[in-house]
Amino acid sequence: MSRPIGELGVARFGEVLAAAGPGPAAGSTAAVTASFAAGLATKVAKAAADREAVQELDALRAKALRLADDDVEAFAGFLEARRKPGGGPAATEAIVQVPSDVVALAVRVAELAALLAESGPDHLTGDAVTAAFLAAAAAESAAALVGANIADAGELADPRLEHVEERAGHARALAERLV
Numbered sequence: 001m002s003r004p005i006g007e008l009g010v011a012r013f014g015e016v017l018a019a020a021g022p023g024p025a026a027g028s029t030a031a032v033t034a035s036f037a038a039g040l041a042t043k044v045a046k047a048a049a050d051r052e053a054v055q056e057l058d059a060l061r062a063k064a065l066r067l068a069d070d071d072v073e074a075f076a077g078f079l080e081a082r083r084k085p086g087g088g089p090a091a092t093e094a095i096v097q098v099p100s101d102v103v104a105l106a107v108r109v110a111e112l113a114a115l116l117a118e119s120g121p122d123h124l125t126g127d128a129v130t131a132a133f134l135a136a137a138a139a140e141s142a143a144a145l146v147g148a149n150i151a152d153a154g155e156l157a158d159p160r161l162e163h164v165e166e167r168a169g170h171a172r173a174l175a176e177r178l179v
Helices: 010-018 026-047 051-082 089-119 122-152 159-177
Strands: none
Touching: 010 026, 026 051, 026 089, 026 122, 051 089, 089 122, 089 159, 122 159
């Protein structure tokens, strides 16, 4: 895939996901989902005239799309390194770090969305709640990938797994509190 994921339309992104091959896949989907959540929360922040939230959410949305591309690159690098003798610890690190970054970003989106659900315009509460749930789903999905990628690397006692699972649980709790 030569174009950045953020430049693909939704239908084309779905087609690319459905194609055979290594990526984009779950990590990119979690990042794009976090981007959608940030976009939806931005709608609420704009209606609430919360400029700081708008700016932060716009930055998070853009970063999420970069992480979607980073995930494709990291996984391609991992597959390439796996074919070489020695396996490539740096490539393994990237397939853990990128979804960890998605978790952190998605949790922040969930936090902002939860605040907006409580203080934003009543007619957009559903949008803020949906943004919080999408962000929580992205965080949980990315945390599961961190665990899978750590296991692939043979590092079963890596403390990063507990950290991302805890953060994803925080996002889920924020979203669930809203309903």
